[in-house]
Amino acid sequence: MTTTQFSAALRVPPAAPATAAAFFAARLSFETDVSDVRASLESGDAGFVLVDSRSDAAWTQGHVPGAVHLPTADIPASAVRLLDPAVPVITYCWGPGCNGATRAALALARLGFQVKEMIGGIEYWTREGFPVEGPDGLVHQTPDPLTAPVGAGGAYCGC
Numbered sequence: 001m002t003t004t005q006f007s008a009a010l011r012v013p014p015a016a017p018a019t020a021a022a023f024f025a026a027r028l029s030f031e032t033d034v035s036d037v038r039a040s041l042e043s044g045d046a047g048f049v050l051v052d053s054r055s056d057a058a059w060t061q062g063h064v065p066g067a068v069h070l071p072t073a074d075i076p077a078s079a080v081r082l083l084d085p086a087v088p089v090i091t092y093c094w095g096p097g098c099n100g101a102t103r104a105a106l107a108l109a110r111l112g113f114q115v116k117e118m119i120g121g122i123e124y125w126t127r128e129g130f131p132v133e134g135p136d137g138l139v140h141q142t143p144d145p146l147t148a149p150v151g152a153g154g155a156y157c158g159c
């Protein structure tokens with residue numbers, strides 16, 4: 001008697017390669033990660049403006065250096081005044097457990113901005129050891145070995 005093994009991960013089979021390629025290409029047009037944002041900002045000509053969509057208290061506590069503070073609730077009234085519609089926008093919020101950056105990206109897209117979301121938010125920015133600007137100036141946390149190479153001092157994952 002032959003026994004067939006069951007794979008919970010493949011309960012729903014993978015999509016056809018062409019369907020998968022279209023999905024992942026589309027996903028990358030909506031999202032970027034903290035390592036790519038950091039590398040772009042360090043280049044000196046990022047080609048986008050980074051928007052922190054969190055509250056005033058969160059911004060003051062610590063934010064990505066060079067980001068523009070634009071809380072989601074303020075986007076309809078302030079985005080056109082603060083942002084150039086010809087420059088792409090990347091939004092971020094707290095982290096993977098928060099959809100604030102998604103709501104901010106939606107609000108900006110509805111106003112006609114090209115926009116992407118920085119997945120991981122300030123949480124993963126900090127966990128990878130990248131600098132955070134706050135009341136005490138620039139602060140670097142020790143990179144979390146589960147999110148960044150050990151001993152790399154906030155280096156990129158290389159993926």
